[in-house]
Amino acid sequence: MKETDNFFNKVYEVARLIPYGRVTSYGAIAIYLGAARSARMVGWAMNKAHHLEDIPAHRVVNRKGVLTGKHHFGGTNLMQQLLENEKIIVVDNQIQDFEKVFWNPLKELS
DNA sequence: AGTGTGACACTGG
DNA sequence: TCCAGTGCCACAC
16 A cells, blocks of 8 residues: 555545446546546556456446447456446447436545 | 556547 | 547556
8 A cells, every 4th residue: 555556546446436337437537536637547547456356447438438448358348248237238339328327426425 | 767658538620 | 510639647667
């Protein structure tokens, strides 16, 4: 545990707070962390997070609702499978009703 | 210490 | 309104 990893640690924490059947965007997490322009960094953090089982990285997508990071889930449609397992409809890497399943940490966590 | 990279987001044409 | 290009911040090498 390194205090310097505060940013990453925050990302992990927020990711773990994502409720079942919900998804969020990298930008939303970034904004919640106070670094709206660091949305890309969130993806990088998830890259490390995916190394951990406690981090539901499959629930994190870009603001379009596209599973851009599915390529990092074993190179298969595993990410889509996980989302579908949570009753989230995914078509062609695009989350359907993204606005409905979208989970905003700023609003939910206040 | 500096450069490159990245699972994004935004602005312009 | 949609597609493409640029900008961004923080981590890894």
